[in-house]
Amino acid sequence: MSKGRFGQHGGQFVPETLMNAVEELLEAYEKYSHDEEFLKELQTLHETYTGRPSLLYYAEKMTKDLGGAKIYLKREDLNHTGSHKINNALGQVLLAKKMGKTRVIAETGAGQHGVATATAAALMGLECEIYMGEEDTERQALNVFRMELLGAKVHPVTSGTKTLKDAVNETMREWTNRVEDTHYVLGSVMGPHPFPTIVRDFQSIIGKEVRSQILKAEGKLPDLLIACVGGGSNAMGLFYEFLEEPSVKMIGCEAAGHGIDTDQHAATISKGTLGIFHGMKSYFCQDEYGQIAPVYSISAGLDYPGIGPEHANLHDSGRAQYVAVTDLEAVEAFEYLSRIEGIIPAIESSHAIAHARKIAPSMGKDEVIVINLSGRGDKDVAAIARYKGVQIYE
């Protein structure tokens, strides 16, 4: 019966039209995830195309400035295309190709997953169409052009709140329309089974690398992992390797927007309730009648009313902790890391930096924090300027 559960969460809640497609995907994934040739091909792409392993950087100045735990940054921002999204996109597009699909479709919020999917599709010669909320195409206009340069067709989504949630709706609708030759490259650890598992597995390379890198640098496992959470793929990619290590604490940072006591946030764990949407049982920002709430964050990548089912379960079990970080705190962290380390983080990742600034000073100097710097901030520079009231003429 029901498959793909994480505690009470997860499942496979899709229209009948898609059931054979998700079953076919599961079968293919079970085959190729144990296929040495497939794994070798993907590993070669990671090494020669993406630039893996990504660095684990000791942020010495930040550590000294905060005066507490030692802070390491996992530099996913240095990956080709500028974020962790490429790990999953290469994996899924390669899988789609093995399955004989000739076309991939994907949703995107900030555009990072869209760019990563368009890149992987260009590399492997598959047709690519990206669905992006109209509001996000405006917030991230440069990424739209970037995807087009890579040969993808970008569809602005005008339904609903015109953001990530609506882009997912529209990509699902397109998948029901044309499923035979098309794979839906879902960008986060969400959606119907087997997507949460597939995306987690493709992203888990982050945590695997961190384990060996931190053992080499510090001779011990980290005490705390911090990552931002929208759907939760970069966080799951970092956390998964350490779930069975009780000494390693983990914190996911969700977007509090203007504050969790306003109606302008995307803080699913802090404010959401149990629901069933986008193919999964999990927590969602919604009203008493199950109408999905319009959410808000300065970060297009965290502007999503749900969270992946495995995170929802880690929250239920207490294995991971989830905190909310406001726009203002994230913008301050964006500027802080730029100045103190010379690294401009994505506004999404800045939520994780912001929480580290709060928590590191209270930790011991012998303790180690690893922050997942999931993406680079170039794409956000214009938006941050606007936020600060600075006029930029591009």
Next chain:
Amino acid sequence: MSRIAEVFSKGKAFIPFITAGDPDLSITEILIPAMAEAGADLIEIGIPFSDPVAEGIVIQEADMRALSAGTTTDKIFESVKRIRMKTGVPLAFMTYLNPVFVYGSERFIKNAAECGVDALIVPDLPYEEKEELKPYCSKYGIDLISLIAPTSKERIKTIAAEAEGFVYCVSSMGVTGVRTKINTNIGNMISLVKETKDIPCAIGFGISTPEQAKEMSQYADGVIVGSAIVKLAAKYGTDCVEPICSYVREMKAAIS
């Protein structure tokens, strides 16, 4: 015999869909008995959802109109109670799993049964997940309608074996909405159902003209029409009752 079984025993069924609360619930309360009067054999009442992923733009917009007008699940239950006093036509709720689950699946289904609703159609609840609602539907005597799609293939027999009320045959790939042509081999889908279980089959998705309805009724026991009717609601607003009823009469005549 249940109200639904009775409908299909009397010949080909015409099954219109409307979104509750579009343009407002007072119109819905007039429209449903009037459609029954005009020849509708079973009526699907859509409970609007903020994110209807199986719907095309026409029904998406109807959901938005209804929600903007302040329609809620509780208000719909109140309206349906009043509708039930005026008509005995079989009624099916069509909505997404989240509004049912968040309301409380048992509470929702119990209330629906008490209002006189006969069946429940939930497009994002596939066979593998039906235990979310099935136990409550059985407890309160509501048929949980199974859907089959052009991609279902070997799944059809599994689904049909446990189907109840009628089987909702999705005619085409994609979302709801008017289509000029339906290419699926509907006859084949329906014979696979009938080989497994003697249960009525109704076809939906994409049907809008009397000619299409007539053609589809050769294969099926019923024809479901949504977007074409919702378009009339969008066009005529509070004056939609007469144009919709005249459309219902025309469609019913085409399959009779």
